[in-house]
Amino acid sequence: xxxxxxxxxxxxxxxxxxxxxxxxxxxxxxxxxxxxxxxxxxxxxxxxxxxxxxxxxxxxxxxxxxxxxxxxxxxxxxxxxxxxxxxxxxxxxxxxxxxxxxxxxxxxxxxxxxxxxxxxxxxxxxxxxxxxxxxxxxxxxxxxxxxxxxxxxxxxxxxxxxxxxxxxxxxxxxxxxxxxxxxxxxxxxxxxxxxxxxxxxxxxxxxxxxxxxxxxxxxxxxxxxxxxxxxxxxxxxxxxxxxxxxxxxxxxxxxxxxxxxxxxxxxxxxxxx
Amino acid sequence: xxxxxxxxxxxxxxxxxxxxxxxxxxxxxxxxxxxxxxxxxxxxxxxxxxxxxxxxxxxxxxxxxxxxxxxxxxxxxxxxxxxxxxxxxxxxxxxxxxxxxxxxxxxxxxxxxxxxxxxxxxxxxxxxxxxxxxxxxxxxxxxxxxxxxxxxxxxxxxxxxxxxxxxxxxxxxxxxxxxxxxxxxxxxxxxxxxxxxxxxxxxxxxxxxxxxxxxxxxxxxxxxxxxxxxxxxxxxxxxxxxxxxxxxxxxxxxxxxxxxxxxxxxxxxxxxxxxxxxxxxxxxxxxxxxxxxxxxxxxxxxxxxxxxx
Numbered sequence: 001x002x003x004x005x006x007x008x009x010x011x012x013x014x015x016x017x018x019x020x021x022x023x024x025x026x027x028x029x030x031x032x033x034x035x036x037x038x039x040x041x042x043x044x045x046x047x048x049x050x051x052x053x054x055x056x057x058x059x060x061x062x063x064x065x066x067x068x069x070x071x072x073x074x075x076x077x078x079x080x081x082x083x084x085x086x087x088x089x090x091x092x093x094x095x096x097x098x099x100x101x102x103x104x105x106x107x108x109x110x111x112x113x114x115x116x117x118x119x120x121x122x123x124x125x126x127x128x129x130x131x132x133x134x135x136x137x138x139x140x141x142x143x144x145x146x147x148x149x150x151x152x153x154x155x156x157x158x159x160x161x162x163x164x165x166x167x168x169x170x171x172x173x174x175x176x177x178x179x180x181x182x183x184x185x186x187x188x189x190x191x192x193x194x195x196x197x198x199x200x201x202x203x204x205x206x207x208x209x210x211x212x213x214x215x216x217x218x219x220x221x222x223x224x225x226x227x228x229x230x231x232x233x234x235x236x237x238x239x240x241x242x243x244x245x246x247x248x249x250x251x252x253x254x255x256x257x258x259x260x261x262x263x264x265x266x267x268x269x270x271x272x273x
Numbered sequence: 274x275x276x277x278x279x280x281x282x283x284x285x286x287x288x289x290x291x292x293x294x295x296x297x298x299x300x301x302x303x304x305x306x307x308x309x310x311x312x313x314x315x316x317x318x319x320x321x322x323x324x325x326x327x328x329x330x331x332x333x334x335x336x337x338x339x340x341x342x343x344x345x346x347x348x349x350x351x352x353x354x355x356x357x358x359x360x361x362x363x364x365x366x367x368x369x370x371x372x373x374x375x376x377x378x379x380x381x382x383x384x385x386x387x388x389x390x391x392x393x394x395x396x397x398x399x400x401x402x403x404x405x406x407x408x409x410x411x412x413x414x415x416x417x418x419x420x421x422x423x424x425x426x427x428x429x430x431x432x433x434x435x436x437x438x439x440x441x442x443x444x445x446x447x448x449x450x451x452x453x454x455x456x457x458x459x460x461x462x463x464x465x466x467x468x469x470x471x472x473x474x475x476x477x478x479x480x481x482x483x484x485x486x487x488x489x490x491x492x493x494x495x496x497x498x499x500x501x502x503x504x505x506x507x508x509x510x511x512x513x514x515x516x517x518x519x520x521x522x523x524x525x526x527x528x529x530x531x532x533x534x535x536x537x538x539x540x541x542x543x544x545x546x547x548x549x550x551x552x553x554x555x556x557x558x559x560x561x562x563x564x565x566x567x568x569x570x571x572x573x574x575x576x577x578x579x580x581x582x
Contacts (some may be wrong), residue, residue: 047404054327054525056427059368061471065337079333083390086304151406151498227501 001227002080003106004073005198006086007027007040009113010139010163012123015087015241016205016230017214018113020189025202025210037229043086043102044069044153052076062154063096069105069153070095077106082200091158091166091190104172111194112167115180116272117160117263118247126240127232130254140262161266179270181244187211216242280306281379281430281442282487289355290362293371293447293476295485306351306378308370313356314343322531327373329531335377345374350381364466364476371445376428376524380532384442385431385541386524389493391424391441392416394574398441398488400429402522403496408558411454412496414477415563418458421483421571423448428524431490433541438548439490445485447476457560484580490549491574494540497524499555507552507573515551516542 007022009015019040023032044055049065052072057065076084092102092110115233117139127136142157158166168177176197183190188204188211195202212218219239223231231238247256261266267273278285278294285294286310317336322329328336338344343366346354355373357366376386389402390413401409409425417423419482425444432440452473457461495518499505510518519542523529530538556566 046406050405051525051527053325054373054528055339055369056405057374058474059372059469059472060339061469064341068325075324151404227503229500231500 001078002083003077003108004043004102004174005083005085005108006043006088006102006110007085007113008029008090008092008110008167010160011089012116012120012127013115014113014178014183015089016238017183017219018111018149018191018194019087020180020219021187021210021214022198024199024213025191025195025206028206028209030213031222033226033228040085040087042152043073043088044090045154046151046153048072048076049270057153058222065153066095066101066156067097070099073103073106073137083108085198090156091163092170093156093158100172102170102173105111107173108199109174109176109197110167110170111176111197113178113180113183114164114168114270116244116247117267118251118259118272119180119244120160121259122247122250123240126235129232129235131252136255136258136262139259151205159262161263164266164270177270184242184244189191258261277304278287280375281384281444283382288361289366289370291367293367294445295483306353308353308355311354311356311401312362313338313354322528327528329528333381333532335374335381335528335532337369337377338503339369342369345370347374347377347381350383353378363470365469368449368468372427373525373528375444375483377528378528379428379530380522384534385433385533385538385545386529387429387431387493387522388427388512388524389429389522390426391429393422393424393484393488394491394571396488397491397574398424398429398484399491399574400441400493401496401572402429402493407496407498408556410448410450411560412563412566414448414450414454414458415567417479417482419564419567420482421567422482423479424484424488431545432487433544435487437489437572439545440487441490442487444494446479446485448479450475450477454560466581490545492550492552493519493522493545494552494554494570496497497553497555498558504555505557510551510553512543512546515546518551518553519545 006013007019020031023036023039049057049072052075053068095101121132121135121139125132128135139160169176178190188207191211192202192207223237223239228238276287276291277297278291279297280294283305284297285306286304289308295566317328317330320328321331326337335347341358343355343357359365378387387400389400390409391398391400392413401412403409406581413423413426424441426448428444430442430444432442449468462475468474468476561576
């Protein structure tokens with residue numbers, strides 16, 4: 001019997017960077033994207049759901065899938081010899097049956113990475129190949145239909161601020177909030193804190209080496225050499241800028257004001273205003 | 274009303290309407306499989322697998338249920354009892370009957386179900402395996418569109434120990450396709466049933482080009498997504514890797530390991546790997562490239578025009 005650590009965030013908030021740093025820390029060597037692929041993978045893979053339950057998720061409707069997903073996590077937890085780390089971009093929600101999608105009983109903890117929504121909007125527009133205005137609108141009023149991702153179960157989208165609140169205020173689980181801006185400012189301190197939260201032994205030298213191995217320039221060079229499998233096809237590169245506050249040079253005053261209007265309370269809570 | 278059909282060469286009698294299956298045209302022997310409407314216990318006694326949807330008993334009996342649709346009891350490779358929670362004629366009831374339940378039934382009979390679609394190229398069976406969403410059905414539909422007969426959509430049943438080597442037993446002449454694929458192939462939805470009431474997914478009949486006779490297994494391609502142009506292409510697996518890859522390709526692998534035993538499974542997979550090459554096929558996702566992929570695969574199998582119906 002084991003359980004899950006969720007590495008949760010809204011998309012484009014530094015989740016992949018954190019996963020790469022944790023991979024480097026766990027493995028004690030420079031990152032190899034080929035080896036990294038599939039490590040601490042997304043929680044909603046269709047293949048895993050299908051295999052565990054013995055049914056084709058593509059033959060089930062969205063409510064049936066969501067209702068069954070807690071059973072998948074419970075089954076895998078009962079079989080896992082050690083804690084599992086999984087990436088999550090979904091909000092912390094209740095299923096149609098009224099129970100948490102990510103069951104507290106098999107949740108060891110959640111690391112929630114949050115990033116200034118103005119920077120998220122810029123990154124999201126690149127990721128989706130959409131205009132800034134469309135990305136900003138998506139973060140405020142996501143489409144009602146669920147986004148289908150072929151290898152993954154359909155996403156249940158909510159607004160950026162609902163996403164943040166859903167995880168930070170999730171009842172009955174331990175949550176470690178991590179700000180992207182703090183990762184940029186002092187990754188060794190943040191990585192050490194996350195490692196401790198996950199119950200990993202991490203000497204300062206090992207943390208420093210992992211941070212060094214996943215410095216932005218390193219990742220960028222690695223991507224140029226062998227490509228990064230999680231990059232959307234239309235994007236030129238996945239590791240684009242890796243900075244905090246870049247929105248100031250990109251968003252118009254009106255666009256920044258719109259984001260602040262839509263998400264102000266949560267931005268204030270996280271020190272972004 | 275009882276209907277009589279064929280499935281993998283078996284004579285199947287059914288209380289349920291089975292429009293997906295071909296009618297039985299063989300002799301008047303006793304049925305191999307009976308599908309009955311009836312009572313299904315709420316759970317099995319002392320199951321060796323006790324999953325949320327599927328239970329497996331020590332004797333290999335399986336109980337599978339989807340809430341709101343139906344519960345199925347599968348016994349001895351010859352009897353399926355169905356308790357429906359909706360109109361027994363609804364396609365929803367058949368989706369699971371011809372999916373998980375079909376796979377279990379085959380395994381109980383000692384046949385090996387692979388999670389793969391299968392087409393005939395040059396008079397031999399070529400299977401396309403891969404995880405859910407990898408494009409197995411779409412690729413099979415693309416072959417069908419270009420005139421190649423199809424043997425199976427999602428579950429490819431192999432009689433591994435057939436005289437003369439592994440043989441693919443044709444399942445039934447329909448394919449499940451999503452609405453976007455049907456649009457891309459300009460296939461009309463009119464008159465077709467949805468596989469589930471709420472899903473934009475349809476049961477498309479394989480008009481005329483169903484391969485109804487068994488064919489020897491020629492090759493297995495595991496579909497992988499190429500994210501970079503440099504990754505595209507087919508990579509032949511050595512026999513040891515092929516056995517590992519095939520194990521992942523077994524339909525409902527967790528269940529089949531119990532029904533067929535790990536040692537027996539390993540034996541079957543080794544036989545397949547010895548008889549037919551396995552490849553990883555790294556390909557671009559999306560619908561734009563399919564005709565070129567079909568042409569390239571047909572050429573690879575060494576019998577382009579000869580493979581057509």
